[in-house]
Structures are given as C-alpha cells and as structure tokens.
Amino acid sequence: MAYVLIIEDENVIRQSLRRLLEKRQHVVAEADSVESAVREQDLTGFDLIIADLRLPGADGTAILERAPDVPTIIMTSYASVRSAVEAMKLGALDYIAKPFDNDELLLTVERALKEKRLERQNAALKADLDRDYPVSGIVGTCKAMRDVFDRITRVAPTTTTVLVLGESGTGKELVARALHEKSERSDGPMITVNCAAIPDSLIEAELFGHEKGAFTGAVGARQGLVESADGGTLFLDEIGELPLAAQARLLRVLQEGEIRRVGSSRPRHVDVRLVAATHRDLSRLVSAGDFREDLYFRINVMEIRLPPLRERGEDLPDLARHLLERARKRLKSPPMRFSNETMEGIRRYGWPGNVRELENAIERAVILSDSTVITPDILGLRPDDAPQPDTASPGLSLEDYFRQFVLANQDHCTETELARRLGISRKALWEKRQRLGIPRRPRMEESQEG
C-alpha cells in the first residue's frame, strides 16, 4: 500500500488511473493542476506522484521543484524522446507515454515504489543511528524533549525517586511508564494512583491498606496500593493533592521502606520506586503549608519537566501524524492524511490542553471523516480559533491563556465544545471558570446540556 497523488486535468484518465491503483490497494489523491496540488495536499506525505506533462497553468514538471523528495513519474502524450529526457533531467524518476498500457503503467509504478522503499529503509537505518529517540512511544525531537529523553535514559535504571512536572496532558504518565519499563523492575508491577481522583477520606486506606475494623465499613483487612507496588514502581499522579496525613505516611515509606496499614502498629517492609507527577508548583504549596517540606525534598531528587505543546512547534507535524496513525489503527480506519491547510492550522493553534487535546481532536476527526484527507473543519480548527502564542506576550501564563481562549470562544461554543477544545473535562472547565472569575454566561441553547 502506498499514497499516490495523480495530477491530471482529464477526468476520464484520472478516474481510470485511480481505479487501477486502488485495485492494487494504493491510496489515491487527485488534483487537476500543479497549483491545486500544492494548495490542497501535504506533498511530503506521498510515496509517489504521477503528473501529466501538459496541464492548465504550470507544466507537470513544476511539481518536481515543489516536492523534490517524492519520486515522480511524468505522463506525456507527446512521447518524444526529448520531453522524456527533459522531464528526467529535471528530476523525474521515470515517464509514461499516453495512451498507456495498464500492465506497463503498474510495472513502472511498482518499480518507482520499490526504489522509494529501499531509500526509506536506508534513511530509517540512518535515522535510527543518528536520532536520539530512545523512548519508544514518546514522539519529540525539540530541545526540551531531547532533555527529557536524556534524563529518562539516565535515571530509569536507578532506584531514584523522580518528580515529573508539566501541564495537564503533556505526557507525564507516559514518562512514568517509560521509567518503569526501562528499569530493572520492569517485570514487577507498576501501580498508578491519581491522588486527585480519590476522596480525602479514603485515600490513606486506599494507599496504605487497613486492618479489620480500622474505621466504619472496614470489614476485613486489606492491602493498600503501595504494598501492591512492592518490587515495582508506584506512580503517584497529582501528588500535590495528597492530604497532609497521607503525606506523612508516604514520607515513612520513602525514609524507612516500610508502611503501616491504617489501624495497625505493625510496620511492613516494602520495596517500591516512587515516580510522582504534578501540574502544580509544589514549592508554592510548601510555602502555603499544604505540602510537607521534608516530603518535597525527598521526592524532588530528579526532576523531569515536560514542555507544553505550544512550545514544541517543530514536533507538531510528527506528533500529529503519529497520533493519527495510532487512532486510525485503534479505530480500524483506512489510511488517512492531513491536508496542507490542516497541518498549518495544527501548527498555528495554541493547544491549551496539550497532547491530550490534539489526540482527542484527531480521534474525533478519524471517526467523523468520510474522506481520506482530514480537513480543518473536521479537526474542529477554525482560523483564529485560539489566541496565538506567537502574537501573545511571551510571558502569558496558562491562566491568562485559558481566560483569553474562553472569552474569545464562549459565544460560539457550547460548554462541552469549549471543554473538548481545551482538552479538559466539563467539570474542570467549570472549576477553572469559578477560580478565575469568568462565570459562564447564560445561553438558551445549552439548557438541555446540563
């Protein structure tokens, strides 16, 4: 299977070529001129271009300059040796004379694709050698992500406690998983606990277990999640939300390597490696008395800081393609690609909900799209959709950003849509609105939305 772009102004020829190639399982896109191909398609994503020589506007050979890395076959009904030689001099891989014989055409196509595949294999081998991409499943080549990979590789094999910092949706859990998988404990369990999701009244018993009758409702004794992580990794997400009493117990685990179940005085030995994550500024929580200073120093041995997506401009195309492939495979959809305009929109948008927001937008687009090309409207991107970090002041805080986004979009979006585009839940949107003093405006059409 390959992605092939046909540039041909005669509809009949375009359609017959399309049918021929689709029978061979190739995915075909069409354009009727070089100009429209350049305008509408992300040319770099094709494995092969077949372009007619004589087209309205620029000649087919003009595409060679626009997509120098994509093998191109030029079709010509003026099959003179001269035009063929000229096309190849300009960089065409091969040429086909019209009217073409189907078998001959397919042979030329397969030959071109084979060359391309070999070239790709060589490039991939070279890239594997050159590229510092040591953590599978985590896409990124920007400077900040290279630092992240470097730290993961260095600290993973140790037992050092790691604090992963970053806004919501930046990949903190992915990093925790990578730390576990690259450690000597990878055969042991990895237990993930979202401290914000467990009510304060239950969290101690959940984490540290309890003895029979330790509190009302504690019918039998139960092992806690920390004990379940024995011999493996404990990932405490949103550690800033941990109540003070639970913080004290956790400190004991880190200092003494032992836990006490709620209602028991008998310590139990545990061997866990802690990875903690938060989107909050823990030093501020310490100053406010909401986080124990001794625990903060204990967990802040090695910090891994994930950049927000709006600061990872150069990573966006690769990341978007990776997430598209993942969503497509999961949803068992046919091969798909972004149009040029969509890719430009992805680059320009601010992604306040980070990678999770991008992932959600792409998954939705895969479900909704009837075509193999994802357009900006399907992705839910409108021009000027969000305040652009390029034009915003460099020191814009996430909260200012959130405020600007909500104010700019609340009149034409429902709350559900706003939350989706921010990559957060409706409840989180509501809470943020309360905290930042931007209450929701009454809207008639949302009354049934809840």
Ligand SMILES: Nc1ncnc2c1ncn2[C@@H]1O[C@H](COP(=O)(O)OP(=O)(O)OP(=O)(O)O)[C@@H](O)[C@H]1O
């Ligand atoms: N660099 C990346 N490459 C590929 N996928 C990524 C990357 N970063 C994040 N993702 C994907 O984005 C989604 C969100 O990531 P993750 O859950 O790790 O974020 P998080 O920072 O832990 O979010 P939260 O703080 O809201 O829990 C996941 O599906 C993850 O696989």
